[in-house]
Amino acid sequence: MSETTDLTPEGPAAVIETDYAIGQDNIQPKLGPFGLDIHNPVFMISGLTIVAFVFFALALPEVAETFFGWLRPAVTSTFDWFFLLAGNVFVLVALVVMLSPLGKVRIGGMDAKPDYSYGGWFAMLFAAGMGIGLMFFGVSEPISHYTSSLAEGAGAPESWAPLAGAAGDEAEARRLGMAATIFHWGLHPWAIYAIVGLSLAIFAYNKGLPLSIRSMFYPIFGERVWGWTGHVIDTLAVFATLFGLATSLGIGAEQANAGLDFLFGLPVNDVSKVLLISGITAIALVSVIAGLDAGVKRLSEINMVLAAALLLFVIAFGPTLAILTGFFGNLGAYVEYLPALSNPFGRDDANFSQGWTSFYWAWWISWSPFVGMFIARVSRGRSVREFIFCVLLIPSLVSVLWMTAFGGTAIGLLTEGYQAIADAALELKLFTMLDQLPLAGLTSFVGIVLVIVFFVTSSDSGSLVIDTITAGGKVDAPVAQRVFWAIFEGLVAIALLLGGGLGALQAAAVSTGLPFAIVLLLGSFALVKGLLSEPRRR
Template sequence: MPKIKTDYEIGQDNVTPFGMDIHNPVFIISGLSVVAFVLLTLMFQEQAATFFKWLRPAVTSTFDWFFLSAANIFVIFAFFLALSPLGKVRLGGQEATPDYGYIGWFAMLFAAGMGIGLMFFGVSEPMSHFSSSMGGVTLGEGGVRTDWAPLGGAAGDADASRSLAMAATIFHWGLHPWAIYATVALALAFFSFNHNLPLTLRSAFYPLLGERVWGWPGHLIDISAVFATLFGLTTSLGFGTTQALAGFNFLFGWGTGGVAALVLVTVITSIALISVLRGLDGGVKILSEINMGLALLLLLFIIIVGPTADIFKSFFSGGFEYLKQLIPLSTPFGRADTNFSQGWTSFYWAWWISWSPFVGMFIARVSRGRTVREFVLAVIIVPTLLCVLWMSAFGGAAISQVIADASAPVAKVAQELKLFEMVKGFPFSSVLSLLGIVLVLVFFVTSSDSGSLVIDTITAGGKDDAPAGQRIFWCTFEGLVAITLLLVGGKEALGALQAMAVSTGLPFTFVLLAMCVSLYLGLSKAAKALKPV
């Protein structure tokens, strides 16, 4: 790997108007495009709403096979790297030591990777699949049927339905998403720490593009990463806003309309700005550890006070069923259950892929000193187990309520209310609901501020010390994009948010597949240079 040109190191491509440190043209094109998107969407709301309603099902139904195939490749590739001799390579060089302990490291990658999604889907997704496997037909996001044929139905068999429901849920929150994150994070960390390249997506393509990564091919890679990150992030912020508003309305009757969404996003974005200005250690790390503690507290309470036996039954039987059904669920061709693959899986894979620059870069920044093997296995296995436990606790508790009483309210309320309806049957239910809202809001803040730091790093050419004004710009516009999509989408707001995530995730999938080839070439060269032990 060649040394970077000195003129690049001192920022020849960067301009500094008004004290800004802008990597031209990445910042200019990305920033103006986002501003134009917000303005045009607000100016043509009716047309935009119609377009968003069409876009998501159009992409997922046409490219479901591609999303499933790509996600399978990421899983196989990640485990290949961990188990091959390439796993001995250490990020930062063989003498490097970790910057963070395991607790802080896990807290940051977990909070950034899944936070709001776990809160929103922890009860609602297992419940949807449980209803389908029991023989009912429920509607997922965008009105898509959620019945799924390959795993078979289990009408009348509650325990079998529970296992099938948990298997389908775990599939979307287990090995595949974390393999995507691990692959991107590893590429960014390796080329940054081991070759002193800027911490930005283009650097991962040096073995394939050579010096062209500093020209327009590299600019386009970084611009696509900005768009994918921004819209993947605003999808999560939209879920968080919807659920937090539902929770406030559930407890206090505050309303859930557009004005309430505007106020909430504005307040939370303002808090995120403070965290962004405090930086990684002073803001994101502290909030991530606080949130991890609160999340574990809520999780333990649900496990201990709730139907403990049923929760662990969901964990083990659902986990076993997941491993048993992993290949049928992952098969991209010849599927009879297109409703499941298109209505759920394609959206999830596109969402995780669009999130991958954000989560990957964030994980990379805090992972210096880990070997490739330690990094991949930790980033995939540990969060997967935590996700399985979380879904088993919240989803399992809700399913138990429905098994005990088929008319239980948790089976009937909207997705964003299912968490609050489920804990209503617990002691201190109001406190639990309030804690759930706090978790959603803090996950909102950690996602927003860490996402702002990541986008700012990309648009500043890989620098992690860009001026505060740029971080403020990106944090502010993340909130504005979320507000815009929520307002324009109306009753289909979540569909509008998801439409943008899948539309940016599709082209970025090609980028990540090419990145796998480049990462393999770089690690192969590094592994050959290792001194024999």
């Protein structure tokens, strides 16, 4: 199946010999004046399925709401043990691969040089996958877990507190709340991204297979991945990515609208939201037309600088000492509660483990084809050990710091009696917190800009990923195609925002987490198998 070929000067890699030629199933239709280069049938099937789903949600909103309103909790509650177990497997596989001799394998061949500097690479990792969530949940999630843990009756079956809660004990509720939040934003999500990203990178850059989700499964399905098995995997990936992006865009527009109302009194209505979605889509369009280096990377870097500035501001002007000591305290709490929080069986906190953890895991998994593929594309030249260290451990530490600075400060304010932070709507909690620090107008404005630009960087990188998958792994398909996907995503978001059904489609996106969790478990196996055949330095 594979042999080590000397590909000087980048060094040996175990290229897979397959009869499949990239682009062999592609068709080049002319659509008006635009020449296209698309995979047949993945492009058509995913495009039409998405259109059909949107029509279904618009035409029969109640049926859609009821069905998906049932499906999502059914998936995350029934299979909570499976999601939790799979999440633990991904973390373990990632750590074992990093520490084992397999960590010496280099993406792109033994002598490959990194394409991007650490700065640009990190910026893109965060901007694609998590930035937007950190903005919204950085304050709101720690507050939620803290208040539910502290509340009377925490630990009772109807409580939403993590584990047994800490009723009446402020210090312990704080530790537990922070540990639970960091659990959702730490090792587990990044391990999911790392596994998908690493698999795709190895199978594309070392094995020479097309950059598409199906290539991960070559060790399992062999040549069948080029047939319907692969079409289904790729279509599912496009579906999860587009719905994930479109629903986030729709829900995000609602949240950005609320923030702008809070700051500038922008009316909260459909017009504002449609304008926000159009604006975000327009910037994303400029970015995809400018390309990976001039568009996506540059925006990601701007975003990282702004986010770092906001973080440093909160550390400097918030309770500096409490944040710095809290960082280590929270890290300790995370390590202490990690075994209990990640335990898949015999949980007494069903609301928390199913409603929060299992939902998050399904959500991260449904985003993993998109984020993983984007990470893979920009990671050529990194060693496997470096890749996992930088995609798993460093982002987890950044999450701990971010949550400590935003969530810890917010909890501190709450314990000092600033009740407004607990009463504020979810999307306003960040601004309510910033309101208590100096220069609130400026920092809130930076917050809004960050939210919007994080959406842009998710939208443009997502469009690149969908375009590559639907072009059969070609990254040089005509630019008109990525323009199409970026606009399509905005239109789906607008249609669902106006017609209702955003919640239903988010549920649909999250539900794809279940098949993907199975697929990713197989993928972890394929990854290890693929890495074992790679040559590595002694």
